[in-house]
Amino acid sequence: MAESLETKPLTIPVRAAITAVHGYVPPDLLTNAELAVMVDTSDAWITERTGIKERHILKGEGLGTSHMAAEAVRGLLQKTGTKPEEVDLLICATTTPDMQFPSTANLICDMVGIRDIGSFDVQAACSGFLYSLSVASQFIANGTARKVVVVGADKMSSIIDYTDRATCVLFGDGAGCVLLEPSDSGYGIMDSIIRSDGAGMIHLHQKAGGSRMPASAETVANRLHYVHQEGAAVYKYAIARMAEVTGQIMARNNLRGDMIDWLVPHQANKRIIESTAERMGMPMDKVMVTIHKYGNVTNATIPLCLWDYEPQLKAGNRLLLAAFGGGFTWAGVYVTWAYDGAKAPKLNGKGKNGKI
Ligand code: ACO
Numbered sequence: 001m002a003e004s005l006e007t008k009p010l011t012i013p014v015r016a017a018i019t020a021v022h023g024y025v026p027p028d029l030l031t032n033a034e035l036a037v038m039v040d041t042s043d044a045w046i047t048e049r050t051g052i053k054e055r056h057i058l059k060g061e062g063l064g065t066s067h068m069a070a071e072a073v074r075g076l077l078q079k080t081g082t083k084p085e086e087v088d089l090l091i092c093a094t095t096t097p098d099m100q101f102p103s104t105a106n107l108i109c110d111m112v113g114i115r116d117i118g119s120f121d122v123q124a125a126c127s128g129f130l131y132s133l134s135v136a137s138q139f140i141a142n143g144t145a146r147k148v149v150v151v152g153a154d155k156m157s158s159i160i161d162y163t164d165r166a167t168c169v170l171f172g173d174g175a176g177c178v179l180l181e182p183s184d185s186g187y188g189i190m191d192s193i194i195r196s197d198g199a200g201m202i203h204l205h206q207k208a209g210g211s212r213m214p215a216s217a218e219t220v221a222n223r224l225h226y227v228h229q230e231g232a233a234v235y236k237y238a239i240a241r242m243a244e245v246t247g248q249i250m251a252r253n254n255l256r257g258d259m260i261d262w263l264v265p266h267q268a269n270k271r272i273i274e275s276t277a278e279r280m281g282m283p284m285d286k287v288m289v290t291i292h293k294y295g296n297v298t299n300a301t302i303p304l305c306l307w308d309y310e311p312q313l314k315a316g317n318r319l320l321l322a323a324f325g326g327g328f329t330w331a332g333v334y335v336t337w338a339y340d341g342a343k344a345p346k347l348n349g350k351g352k353n354g355k356i
Contacts, residue, residue, distance in 0.1 A: 015187070019338055066108050069108045070112050079347055095125050095156075151175060177303055204229045235269065239276070262319045270289070270292075315339050
């Protein structure tokens with residue numbers, strides 16, 4: 001008997017599912033104790049005000065963001081058995097590109113042997129990885145790409161003034177990436193919101209080095225190539241916008257805090273993370289936290305969280321990813337996880353906290 005329209009299952013839309021995750025952090029550490037020798041600060045202040053204990057720093061002549069991103073992407077391809085020629089698109093979210101042009105995405109492709117595909121950078125400060133996921137998922141959903149690599153990577157140490165205690169304690173270096181593929185399992189990227197307000201520029205920016213104020217001996221002497229942040233103002237906006245965007249995603253997907261398995265927040269400050277979780281009604285044991293060991297790695301924080309927590313993730317888990325950063329920018333992405341992380345391929349114990 002033919003199924004009636006009422007009983008026939010609805011066609012499940014093709015969604016972009018995250019099918020693998022990988023990461024890379026450089027081996028050199030910068031601890032709070034070491035920073036306390038460099039500037040007037042203390043382990044107690046940094047731990048209490050930010051939650052950070054240490055961060056990884058990329059050292060080595062001529063190594064930029066692309067180096068860490070390429071390490072992460074190589075591992076991703078290796079662990080999934082993906083050949084470089086199978087990748088259809090690569091997007092790199094970064095605020096510290098190797099150079100103004102070509103894009104860091106172009107350089108990563110060349111380094112890992114991916115040729116003749118579209119690749120580009122997304123610049124949305126700390127929200128860039130979520131902006132990129134949102135863009136990438138649409139290439140998959142509309143059928144124009146089957147395998148998309150999204151990488152978030154930053155060498156924040158290249159734009160940090162290590163004489164400024166207000167910023168130098170916050171940031172670290174690293175890269176994380178995911179593979180997106182089409183899925184009709186019902187799992188994948190369910191919803192996303194990306195937002196910005198350029199009036200926030202005054203509170204968080206890098207003054208020189210762009211077309212408005214090109215690099216000169218004077219800009220270097222005046223230390224204008226470093227992150228300028230008015231911490232307290234940014235903190236206020238970050239708390240408000242993270243709460244707003246998570247609230248919006250939850251409302252329009254009929255989600256309550258107790259229905260979400262994992263909050264995956266951008267890691268800028270432990271207190272912002274705790275406040276966001278509290279407003280969502282989520283206990284901290286359902287919140288991914290890596291800030292103590294990586295600091296704020298800008299575009300890499302969220303994929304590094306997914307990489308670290310991968311063994312705990314199960315197919316069908318509901319994840320809410322949320323970020324806030326310079327611009328101002330903020331974003332939220334609702335994901336249903338597509339695979340059991342405990343069964344994900346391992347790279348012979350390599351790949352975590354070191355080279356693959
Ligand atoms: N060690 C000791 N004292 C310090 C340090 C330090 N490292 N840094 C600042 N202080 C002092 C200040 O000088 C100030 O002293 P004063 O009262 O004598 O003037 C005091 O501590 C308080 O300073 P605040 O800036 O008000 O400290 P706050 O508690 O706000 O913490 C922080 C500062 C950690 C930067 C916080 O404001 C924050 O996390 N802001 C948001 C960061 C963020 O979300 N950024 C967005 C993403 S980054 C991106 O997009 C690139």
